[in-house]
Amino acid sequence: MKQARRNAVRTLAALTVGALLPIGAAQAAEKIKVGLMLPYTGTFAALGTAITNGFKQYVAEQGGTLAGREVEYFVVDDESDPAKATENANKLVKRDQVDVLVGTVHSGVALAMAKVARDNKTLMIIPNAGADELTGPLCAPNVFRTSFSNWQPGYAMGKVAAEKGHKTAVTMSWKYAAGDEASNGFAKGFEASGGKVLKHLTLPFPNVEFQALLTEIASLKPEAVYVFFAGGGAVKFVKDYEAAGLKNSIPLYSSGFLTDGTLAAMGGSGEGLLTALHYADGLENAKDKAFRNTYATTYKLQPDVYAVQGYDAAQLLKAGLDAVKGGKLEQPAMIKAMEAATIDSPRGAFTLSKAHNPVQDIYLRKAEGQENKVVSVAAAKLADPARGCRM
Amino acid sequence: MDFTIFLIQILNSLQYGLLLFLVASGLTLVFGIMGIINLAHGSFYMIGAYLAFALTSLTGNLMLAIVLGLPLAFIFGALLEWLLFAHLYKRDHLEQVLLTYGLILIFEELRSLAIGDDVHGVNIPALFSASIPLSDTLSYPVYRLLISAVCIALAVGLWWLMQRTRLGMMIRAGSHDRDMVQALGIDINLLYRTVFALGVALAALAGMLAAPISSVYPGMGGSVLIISFVIVVIGGIGSVWGALIAALLIGFADTFGKVLVPEFAGLAVYLVMAIVLLWRPEGILKKG
Numbered sequence: 001m002k003q004a005r006r007n008a009v010r011t012l013a014a015l016t017v018g019a020l021l022p023i024g025a026a027q028a029a030e031k032i033k034v035g036l037m038l039p040y041t042g043t044f045a046a047l048g049t050a051i052t053n054g055f056k057q058y059v060a061e062q063g064g065t066l067a068g069r070e071v072e073y074f075v076v077d078d079e080s081d082p083a084k085a086t087e088n089a090n091k092l093v094k095r096d097q098v099d100v101l102v103g104t105v106h107s108g109v110a111l112a113m114a115k116v117a118r119d120n121k122t123l124m125i126i127p128n129a130g131a132d133e134l135t136g137p138l139c140a141p142n143v144f145r146t147s148f149s150n151w152q153p154g155y156a157m158g159k160v161a162a163e164k165g166h167k168t169a170v171t172m173s174w175k176y177a178a179g180d181e182a183s184n185g186f187a188k189g190f191e192a193s194g195g196k197v198l199k200h201l202t203l204p205f206p207n208v209e210f211q212a213l214l215t216e217i218a219s220l221k222p223e224a225v226y227v228f229f230a231g232g233g234a235v236k237f238v239k240d241y242e243a244a245g246l247k248n249s250i251p252l253y254s255s256g257f258l259t260d261g262t263l264a265a266m267g268g269s270g271e272g273l274l275t276a277l278h279y280a281d282g283l284e285n286a287k288d289k290a291f292r293n294t295y296a297t298t299y300k301l302q303p304d305v306y307a308v309q310g311y312d313a314a315q316l317l318k319a320g321l322d323a324v325k326g327g328k329l330e331q332p333a334m335i336k337a338m339e340a341a342t343i344d345s346p347r348g349a350f351t352l353s354k355a356h357n358p359v360q361d362i363y364l365r366k367a368e369g370q371e372n373k374v375v376s377v378a379a380a381k382l383a384d385p386a387r388g389c390r391m
Numbered sequence: 392m393d394f395t396i397f398l399i400q401i402l403n404s405l406q407y408g409l410l411l412f413l414v415a416s417g418l419t420l421v422f423g424i425m426g427i428i429n430l431a432h433g434s435f436y437m438i439g440a441y442l443a444f445a446l447t448s449l450t451g452n453l454m455l456a457i458v459l460g461l462p463l464a465f466i467f468g469a470l471l472e473w474l475l476f477a478h479l480y481k482r483d484h485l486e487q488v489l490l491t492y493g494l495i496l497i498f499e500e501l502r503s504l505a506i507g508d509d510v511h512g513v514n515i516p517a518l519f520s521a522s523i524p525l526s527d528t529l530s531y532p533v534y535r536l537l538i539s540a541v542c543i544a545l546a547v548g549l550w551w552l553m554q555r556t557r558l559g560m561m562i563r564a565g566s567h568d569r570d571m572v573q574a575l576g577i578d579i580n581l582l583y584r585t586v587f588a589l590g591v592a593l594a595a596l597a598g599m600l601a602a603p604i605s606s607v608y609p610g611m612g613g614s615v616l617i618i619s620f621v622i623v624v625i626g627g628i629g630s631v632w633g634a635l636i637a638a639l640l641i642g643f644a645d646t647f648g649k650v651l652v653p654e655f656a657g658l659a660v661y662l663v664m665a666i667v668l669l670w671r672p673e674g675i676l677k678k679g
Contacts, residue, residue, distance in 0.1 A: 042508075042609070043608075043609050043610050046508050175653070202656075203649050203653070203656060204657030206614060207657075211646070212404075215400055215650075218528040221528060231510055231608060232609075235510050235512055235608070236605055240604070243534075244529055244530060245529060249528050250528070261510070262510050264511075264512070265509070265510045267514055
């Protein structure tokens with residue numbers, strides 16, 4: 001039954017591609033049309049730019065082409081606004097007829113994009129958004145992710161916290177999908193290794209008045225605290241945690257976003273924090289060194305995890321294009337090649353799970369100065385459980 | 392929840408309430424007394440926070456930054472009033488909404504061009520960076536208590552200004568009947584310019600004082616705008632004491648909402664607003 005449905009989907013996909021191609025083929029047989037739908041304004045603007053830079057860097061390293069094809073970009077600023085997401089994705093898919101959608105940072109926007117991609121059978125590569133559903137209940141043959149699922153760093157951190165001998169923990173995040181998913185991952189990792197999560201504290205997004213909940217942490221007296229915050233909220237939380245005198249008595253753990261790009265703003269408060277993520281400063285591999293050097297000289301900026309994810313999105317696309325040589329963009333062949341690909345990422349090589357999420361090492365990192373220095377591998381070759389994915 | 396923790400939560404509520412009053416105080420003047428629907432209030436708060444960041448980086452001291460930043464914000468407010476807001480007093484509220492919404496977009500874009508989209512921190516002045524231990528695991532930052540003290544001083548100062556000084560009398564009169572006040576020989580334009588500039592300076596002061604604890608980030612203005620309007624409206628438009636009571640009420644609702652009913656914490660504030668407005672549609676202490 002499942003096989004039959006899959007075949008039907010593939011046939012349908014092949015037919016759609018087949019029907020569309022003659023129009024495209026008449027003008028540009030060689031080109032690959034890439035739709036970049038990323039935030040270029042608003043809170044996540046820097047992330048959108050880093051992803052774009054990373055993507056273009058890989059294309060440049062390939063001599064300005066991907067698998068011999070010229071790359072034509074169609075760029076849309078998604079403003080991280082879920083309300084505009086469907087319209088923006090449709091613009092790229094229907095008007096510009098892109099071959100592949102690349103995006104985005106905000107999970108709510110990515111969910112809407114993925115729906116458009118599924119409905120139109122457009123290939124999609126997600127270079128950041130971590131919502132578990134994207135490679136869980138909403139997984140699809142034509143949707144890939146080169147970043148992470150929120151569950152992954154959370155799980156790895158939980159495992160490490162338990163290994164450090166902590167028996168009890170309190171988790172805390174904004175009350176939204178990413179926070180709940182990451183905290184859930186932490187609880188799974190922590191409890192699988194013998195710990196117990198006493199309570200999951202939440203506050204409405206993007207409220208940053210933490211004092212009431214810090215007081216509650218102090219009264220619960222757990223042995224460890226796990227949080228999921230990012231951006232301005234992360235800076236405020238870490239400062240408040242220290243000012244409340246908790247930093248010295250109850251160790252704080254988090255997914256890496258807490259300390260990525262925020263350490264300078266935290267002043268000294270972030271020093272020594274342990275976080276888990278699929279990328280870190282000071283990785284000892286040649287690929288990462290080369291990547292960082294090129295990035296720094298090309299863009300006059302230090303690369304970050306977002307740039308890596310963009311870079312890998314381009315690598316994954318090339319793997320698909322290699323399979324169809326210079327010929328028609330046959331999606332089934334491309335998907336098959338992308339599923340089988342090993343991506344030589346600056347973070348370390350990774351493969352994709354059945355649900356199309358990276359199976360990757362999650363690093364334990366320690367904040368030192370402005371850097372998140374790698375300490376060890378918190379969880380090797382960690383795969384998201386992809387609950388609810390039927391594919 | 393044991394008794395000590397309960398007391399600490401009350402302290403948290405008071406402290407947060409006072410901080411909210413500080414944030415809303417500028418709007419009490421501009422919206423409450425002058426009657427301008429000022430959606431750019433959050434932007435003035437944001438400008439204050441970025442001023443604190445820029446001037447602290449320059450001078451190395453937040454206190455010095457505030458001393459320098461306040462007159463800058465006041466002059467900026469006066470300029471803005473002269474250039475834009477002065478033309479709006481007799482116009483429709485909708486036009487005020489349009490102008491001030493436009494200003495939000497412009498200020499946000501200018502901020503992005505001038506400083507960028509990164510998150511920044513401002514250090515608490517060394518003098519106030521200590522913490523006071525409250526229980527075996529928890530201590531309370533002195534800087535937060537300092538902010539509370541500033542808020543109380545500000546509330547008293549504003550009340551005194553509005554109710555006990557000649558300037559306050561003229562402002563109150565002007566908000567009732569511009570033409571009559573002018574006919575009595577008072578320069579109403581200068582008066583309004585002063586009040587508006589004062590409102591901007593207060594919003595900026597709130598941003599500057601809050602910068603070390605809230606950090607400085609894109610979109611921070613939007614986070615205080617709605618709560619400020621909520622406070623001014625449920626306090627009773629134009630009333631300083633009303634705004635203070637409203638801010639404390641919201642502080643309690645938010646703090647205990649998070650602790651007792653975390654699932655609905657986001658609603659707590661608006662529930663309080665709905666109840667107060669059903670009970671007193673004009674707000675807690677409506678003036679005039």
